[in-house]
Amino acid sequence: MSNDSPSAPAPTVREVAQLAGVSPMTVSRTLSGGKNVRAEVQQRVLDAVAALGYHRNENARSIRPGHSSGLIGVAITNLANPYYGQFALGVEEVVAQHGRRMVLGNSGEDLGRETQLVADFVGRQVEGLIVVPTGGGAEHLQPARLGQIPVVLASRAVEGLEADTVLLDDVNGAYEATKRTIDAGHRRIAFLGNAVSVSTASRRFDGYSRALTEAGLAVDPELVLRGQQDVHAARIAMERLLDLADPPTAVFSANNRNTIGALHAIGARQRAGALPVTPTLVGFDDVELADLMQVPLLIVSHDPRALGAEAARMLLERLDGPAADSPPQLVELPVSVGRLPE
Amino acid sequence: MSNDSPSAPAPTVREVAQLAGVSPMTVSRTLSGGKNVRAEVQQRVLDAVAALGYHRNENARSIRPGHSSGLIGVAITNLANPYYGQFALGVEEVVAQHGRRMVLGNSGEDLGRETQLVADFVGRQVEGLIVVPTGGGAEHLQPARLGQIPVVLASRAVEGLEADTVLLDDVNGAYEATKRTIDAGHRRIAFLGNAVSVSTASRRFDGYSRALTEAGLAVDPELVLRGQQDVHAARIAMERLLDLADPPTAVFSANNRNTIGALHAIGARQRAGALPVTPTLVGFDDVELADLMQVPLLIVSHDPRALGAEAARMLLERLDGPAADSPPQLVELPVSVGRLPE
DNA sequence: TTGTGCGATGGTATCGTTACCAAACTCGAC
DNA sequence: GTCGAGTTTGGTAACGATACCATCGCACAA
Numbered sequence: 001m002s003n004d005s006p007s008a009p010a011p012t013v014r015e016v017a018q019l020a021g022v023s024p025m026t027v028s029r030t031l032s033g034g035k036n037v038r039a040e041v042q043q044r045v046l047d048a049v050a051a052l053g054y055h056r057n058e059n060a061r062s063i064r065p066g067h068s069s070g071l072i073g074v075a076i077t078n079l080a081n082p083y084y085g086q087f088a089l090g091v092e093e094v095v096a097q098h099g100r101r102m103v104l105g106n107s108g109e110d111l112g113r114e115t116q117l118v119a120d121f122v123g124r125q126v127e128g129l130i131v132v133p134t135g136g137g138a139e140h141l142q143p144a145r146l147g148q149i150p151v152v153l154a155s156r157a158v159e160g161l162e163a164d165t166v167l168l169d170d171v172n173g174a175y176e177a178t179k180r181t182i183d184a185g186h187r188r189i190a191f192l193g194n195a196v197s198v199s200t201a202s203r204r205f206d207g208y209s210r211a212l213t214e215a216g217l218a219v220d221p222e223l224v225l226r227g228q229q230d231v232h233a234a235r236i237a238m239e240r241l242l243d244l245a246d247p248p249t250a251v252f253s254a255n256n257r258n259t260i261g262a263l264h265a266i267g268a269r270q271r272a273g274a275l276p277v278t279p280t281l282v283g284f285d286d287v288e289l290a291d292l293m294q295v296p297l298l299i300v301s302h303d304p305r306a307l308g309a310e311a312a313r314m315l316l317e318r319l320d321g322p323a324a325d326s327p328p329q330l331v332e333l334p335v336s337v338g339r340l341p342e
Numbered sequence: 343m344s345n346d347s348p349s350a351p352a353p354t355v356r357e358v359a360q361l362a363g364v365s366p367m368t369v370s371r372t373l374s375g376g377k378n379v380r381a382e383v384q385q386r387v388l389d390a391v392a393a394l395g396y397h398r399n400e401n402a403r404s405i406r407p408g409h410s411s412g413l414i415g416v417a418i419t420n421l422a423n424p425y426y427g428q429f430a431l432g433v434e435e436v437v438a439q440h441g442r443r444m445v446l447g448n449s450g451e452d453l454g455r456e457t458q459l460v461a462d463f464v465g466r467q468v469e470g471l472i473v474v475p476t477g478g479g480a481e482h483l484q485p486a487r488l489g490q491i492p493v494v495l496a497s498r499a500v501e502g503l504e505a506d507t508v509l510l511d512d513v514n515g516a517y518e519a520t521k522r523t524i525d526a527g528h529r530r531i532a533f534l535g536n537a538v539s540v541s542t543a544s545r546r547f548d549g550y551s552r553a554l555t556e557a558g559l560a561v562d563p564e565l566v567l568r569g570q571q572d573v574h575a576a577r578i579a580m581e582r583l584l585d586l587a588d589p590p591t592a593v594f595s596a597n598n599r600n601t602i603g604a605l606h607a608i609g610a611r612q613r614a615g616a617l618p619v620t621p622t623l624v625g626f627d628d629v630e631l632a633d634l635m636q637v638p639l640l641i642v643s644h645d646p647r648a649l650g651a652e653a654a655r656m657l658l659e660r661l662d663g664p665a666a667d668s669p670p671q672l673v674e675l676p677v678s679v680g681r682l683p684e
Numbered sequence: 685t686t687g688t689g690c691g692a693t694g695g696t697a698t699c700g701t702t703a704c705c706a707a708a709c710t711c712g713a714c
Numbered sequence: 715g716t717c718g719a720g721t722t723t724g725g726t727a728a729c730g731a732t733a734c735c736a737t738c739g740c741a742c743a744a
Contacts, residue, residue: 009407009490010467010489010490011489012699012700012701013700013701013702014700022723022724023723023724023725024700024701024702024724025701025702025703025723025724025725026722026723026724028701028702029702029722029723032702036721036722036723037722037723038721038722038723041722041723053486053487053488053489055461055464055465055489056465056700056701057405057465057467057699057700057701058462058465058466058467059401059402059404059405059411059466059467059700060401060405060699060700060701060702060729061700061701061702062401062729063399063401063402063405063700063701063728063729063730063731064700064701064702064703064728064729065703065728065729066703067701067702067729069401071445071466079427079428079430079431079434080427080428080431080647081427082424082427082630084427085421085422085423085424085426085427085430086421086422088421088427088446089421089422089448092421092446092447092448093448096447101445101447101462101466102445102446102447103413103443103444103445103446104430104434104444104445104446105434105438105443105444106431106434106435119397120400120443122397123397123398123399123400124400124401124413124443125352125399125400125401144395145395146395147352147353147395147397148351148352260630260631263631263634264631264634267633267634287630287631288424288602288629288630288631289602289605289606289629289630289631289632289635290631291609292605292606292609292635293631293634294636305422354729354730354731355730355731355732356730356731364693364694365693365694365695366694366730366731366732367693367694367695367731367732367733368692368693368694369731370731370732371692371693371732374732378691378692378693379692379693380691380692380693383692383693398730398731399729399730399731401730402699402729402730402731402732403730403731403732404699405698405699405700405701405730405731406698406699406730406731406732406733407698407699407733408733409699409731409732
């Protein structure tokens with residue numbers, strides 16, 4: 001009902017107090033529960049709050065001793081990947097249940113941006129950090145740099161950094177999926193992966209190669225293509241595999257970007273009638289619609305939302321839990337390996 | 343190098359000053375550019391900052407007059423939808439370029455949570471808001487409630503709210519796609535849509551029905567199914583259409599959730615060999631892999647990242663631009679309508 | 685030598701809020 | 715009517731950072 005001047009600053013507790021005819025303290029008390037304030041006075045205060053459109057200044061509150069900001073800083077690598085949208089959702093849901101808010105930044109797989117993000121989060125007095133590390137550097141996450149702010153690493157580990165970490169069971173997922181592919185009779189199984197420096201990529205490669213080795217199969221360098229960070233690069237890599245003199249009969253893809261790229265390459269050749277034998281695709285991460293493709297498919301599936309939720313839970317345990325000083329924990333969430341068709 | 347006590351509070355400018363043997367003012371000056379501070383003193387200060395792991399408290403800074411928080415509040419409806427991940431990415435990129443940070447909240451299509459989110463953002467002194475409104479209420483976004491904080495509505499408009507708005511060209515996109523479907527010979531074209539209260543849904547329905555009407559076709563209530571908010575509901579709706587005595591030869595789907603659900607329904611029947619005629623699918627929003635499906639498909643595509651970027655640009659124009667008081671603007675971003683196969 | 689001007693530095697007050705203490709008031713018991 | 719206990723209210727200081735003004739010192743010109 002009231003818009004004083006065109007560029008009035010936000011109203012303060014003082015102005016509310018004046019309008020209600022009380023002291024600022026009474027306003028403050030009313031807004032934090034109303035203990036020891038007469039009901040009639042409370043009503044006057046609340047009316048004044050509504051009339052002025054007053055909101056407590058959380059930043060001012062947060063500089064007072066004992067009070068904290070209620071912010072959780074989240075740095076992820078690629079918001080364009082639906083996987084990380086789900087991850088962020090899981091984080092958001094859990095922290096919101098605990099009265100916190102999420103500040104989200106996107107590093108774009110760039111260590112410099114990640115470092116900047118983290119420094120900014122700290123300056124904003126976040127209570128804790130959840131980071132999907134780009135890898136390639138840990139300096140900016142060391143406790144000496146962060147002071148008392150706890151950090152949880154999600155999805156990827158960082159060497160040389162002691163911190164709570166939540167991962168997927170990458171190694172076993174990749175191992176199990178590759179093993180089932182071998183059991184189905186495949187002998188030439190290729191590998192498509194993202195950047196080697198990313199810990200998920202190397203863990204999944206480890207599972208893949210362990211399964212091959214255990215079955216007495218060699219890891220053929222010709223069939224291992226790594227470093228594809230987006231769908232386009234993955235498609236080109238898959239085309240290279242299809243063009244080999246002796247193409248693989250199955251392909252293990254280490255993440256959903258690579259799976260989608262591979263499906264595009266396969267789909268294009270199918271339509272062109274230029275694919276004598278359709279390779280079996282084994283992919284880590286769920287892909288919407290993948291189950292409808294005309295390609296034999298085995299998915300190692302998991303729930304990124306649960307991953308985010310678990311990271312948030314670990315962080316809140318440090319913040320609110322009793323054992324805030326316990327040693328860093330490592331949690332590996334299970335993945336589920338589907339079944340190959342027929 | 344230094345971790346005093348197990349639970350030391352974050353160091354303050356005072357402690358840095360003491361360690362460097364200067365006054366807090368000199369520290370402050372050094373950290374904001376170093377004007378009028380001797381180089382040698384600056385170095386001492388910077389050493390002390392590094393030794394203590396000091397970060398300026400942005401919250402304390404932000405309560406000083408003239409200084410603002412650098413935060414942009416973003417409320418979206420469904421982070422699980424890849425579309426909104428891309429949208430958030432567009433926002434983040436643009437605001438980061440302007441030295442701001444994004445605080446992201448997910449409303450889950452719930453007006454109560456949206457209201458709470460917005461109030462919280464205001465309390466945290468965000469400089470501006472970007473909201474994808476759930477619809478069904480505008481009270482919490484009225485200028486009287488927000489004070490001087492500018493708001494940009496994205497993707498969906500809100501009736502009775504004067505605010506900058508950026509939409510897609512929903513009506514024309516739906517009209518054009520429907521028209522091309524009619525031109526291709528289809529006469530029974532169904533409609534699958536999300537909640538009627540969502541403005542995109544009704545705008546796209548408008549375009550659909552206008553195209554039908556102009557072609558002298560009636561909107562058949564039997565063929566219009568609305569209110570499907572997720573993939574599962576959409577699949578069931580599509581199955582109902584397929585079960586009709588006289589099923590549609592084409593289906594217009596108003597968003598990607600409905601498109602994916604419809605593809606699942608169609609795909610399942612195709613595999614079961616229970617689909618005499620595969621209907622043509624016309625869908626708003628891009629869908630990864632949709633182009634590889636064995637279904638005649640026409641996509642009305644657009645770039646959610648550009649939508650987010652545009653919303654951020656409009657907001658920053660209000661904040662930093664010269665014409666901060668100009669009347670609310672409405673921008674409609676173009677969509678691109680593909681071509682029907684053969 | 686004295687004066688002038690400028691660069692370097694520190695003291696103080698302030699932003700919005702609330703913890704702490706003191707003061708004023710209410711009510712019932714004697 | 716007086717006292718004490720409990721409730722309600724307000725004043726003051728402090729959180730961390732910095733704008734503003736005062737002060738100090740130095741170099742150079744007269």
